[in-house]
Amino acid sequence: SQTIHQWPATLVQPVGSPLSLECTVEGTSNPNLYWYRQAAGRGLQLLFYSVGIGQISSEVPQNLSASRPQDRQFILSSKKLLLSDSGFYLCAWSVPGASGETQYFGPGTRLLVL
Amino acid sequence: AQSVTQLDSQVPVFEEAPVELRCNYSSSVSVYLFWYVQYPNQGLQLLLKYLSGSTLVKGINGFEAEFNKSQTSFHLRKPSVHISDTAEYFCAVSLIYDKVIFGPGTSLSVIP
Numbered sequence: 001s002q003t004i005h006q007w008p009a010t011l012v013q014p015v016g017s018p019l020s021l022e023c024t025v026e027g028t029s030n031p032n033l034y035w036y037r038q039a040a041g042r043g044l045q046l047l048f049y050s051v052g053i054g055q056i057s058s059e060v061p062q063n064l065s066a067s068r069p070q071d072r073q074f075i076l077s078s079k080k081l082l083l084s085d086s087g088f089y090l091c092a093w094s095v096p097g098a099s100g101e102t103q104y105f106g107p108g109t110r111l112l113v114l
Numbered sequence: 115a116q117s118v119t120q121l122d123s124q125v126p127v128f129e130e131a132p133v134e135l136r137c138n139y140s141s142s143v144s145v146y147l148f149w150y151v152q153y154p155n156q157g158l159q160l161l162l163k164y165l166s167g168s169t170l171v172k173g174i175n176g177f178e179a180e181f182n183k184s185q186t187s188f189h190l191r192k193p194s195v196h197i198s199d200t201a202e203y204f205c206a207v208s209l210i211y212d213k214v215i216f217g218p219g220t221s222l223s224v225i226p
Contacts, residue, residue, distance in 0.1 A: 034213075044216040092158075100146040100163060102148075102163065105157030105158040107157050108155070
C-alpha cells in the first residue's frame with residue numbers, strides 16, 4: 001500500500017532563517033506531487049505541483065521554492081522566512097493520468113515563524 | 115476558470131441531528147467533484163467523489179452527496195451526526211486531467 005510521510009511535524013523558526021520541509025511517498029511510482037499551505041482558519045492554497053523529477057510548476061509567486069530530486073521526494077524550501085510563511089503545510093500525491101484523481105495527503109507540517 | 119464556494123464557514127449541529135454542508139461551483143464544462151475531511155492537526159482524506167453516472171454519491175462514515183448540474187451544486191449530507199464527525203470539510207472541483215481547486219472549507223462542530 002502507498003504511504004506518504006512529511007517531516008518535521010512541527011517547526012518554529014525565526015524570521016529570516018532558511019526552511020526545508022521534506023515529503024516522501026512509498027509504494028507508487030512517478031506520482032504527481034503537490035505542496036499546499038493552509039493558513040489558520042482558511043482553505044488550501046496550492047503552492048507547487050510536480051509531474052516528474054525536476055519538473056516543478058509554481059502557482060503563487062513568493063519566497064518559497066520546491067524541488068523534486070528523486071521520483072518520490074518533494075522538498076519545499078525558503079532562503080529567508082517571512083512572518084506570513086506561518087501555516088500548515090501539506091504534501092499530497094496522486095496517480096498521474098487518472099481522470100478524477102484522488103489526492104492523498106500527508107500528515108502535514110505546522111510551521112510557526114517568529 | 116472553475117471555482118468553488120462553500121457558503122457556510124461554520125456549522126454547529128447537535129449530536130444525532132442531520133446536517134447538510136453546501137457547496138457550489140462555477141465551470142462552463144464538465145467537472146469532477148470531491149469532498150474531503152480534515153480532522154484536527156491532520157491531513158485531508160477523501161470522503162467521496164463524483165465522476166459520472168448516478169448523481170447521488172455515497173462515501174465513507176455515512177456521508178453522501180448529490181450532484182445537481184442545473185444548480186451547479188454538490189451538497190454533502192449525513193442523516194445523523196456523531197461527535198467524531200467534528201472536523202473541517204472541503205469541497206473541491208477539477209476539470210479532466212487538471213489540478214484540483216479546493217473551497218475555503220466548512221467547520222462542522224457537533225454538540226453533545
